[in-house]
Structure formats: structure tokens, C-alpha cells
Amino acid sequence: MEPLRAVVEIKVRDDGPYKVTGPVRLIDADGGVFDIPADRAIALCRCGQSREKPFCDATHKSTDFASCPRAARA
Numbered sequence: 001m002e003p004l005r006a007v008v009e010i011k012v013r014d015d016g017p018y019k020v021t022g023p024v025r026l027i028d029a030d031g032g033v034f035d036i037p038a039d040r041a042i043a044l045c046r047c048g049q050s051r052e053k054p055f056c057d058a059t060h061k062s063t064d065f066a067s068c069p070r071a072a073r074a
Contacts, residue, residue, distance in 0.1 A: 006038050014068045017043035017056035028054060 011019040020043075022036040036042050043056035047065035050057045 012069060012071075013043075015066050016060055017046055019043050026054065 006023050008024055009019075009021045011021075013019060019041055020036070021038075021041040023038040024036040024042070026034040026036065026042070028034075034042075045053050045056045045060075046067060047060035047063055049059040049063050049065070051059065
């Protein structure tokens with residue numbers, strides 16, 4: 001029997017970031033590692049304007065960023 005694994009949830013916020021609830025290991029383009037425990041969440045930038053990329057700094061609120069994607073049902 002395979003051991004139970006923690007569920008990682010990625011929530012798409014309308015006109016905002018991806019909210020990711022861990023546990024998650026995020027590795028940036030330079031190899032920097034961010035380990036996020038299960039009891040914390042992070043917000044990842046979707047607008048491309050954050051000064052804290054890959055994390056959201058709420059810059060999307062002062063831009064014209066708009067995106068409300070919906071997952072296609074299989």
C-alpha cells in the first residue's frame with residue numbers, strides 16, 4: 001500500500017495570483033530553493049509585474065491585468 005501524500009492545492013484567483021498551499025518546494029531559475037511547509041500558502045505572480053517574482057506583491061491591483069481562466073472538464 002502506498003503511503004498517503006499531502007495534497008498540494010493550486011487555486012487560480014480571478015485577476016490575481018495563483019495561491020499555492022503546500023507542502024511545496026519551489027525552485028527558481030537560478031536554482032534557489034524555497035521550501036514551503038504544509039501549514040503555509042504562497043501567492044505566485046501571474047501578471048508579470050511583481051517586483052518580488054516569482055511571488056506576488058499585489059502589483060496586479062494597480063495594472064490592467066485581467067484573467068479569469070476556467071479549467072476545462074475532462
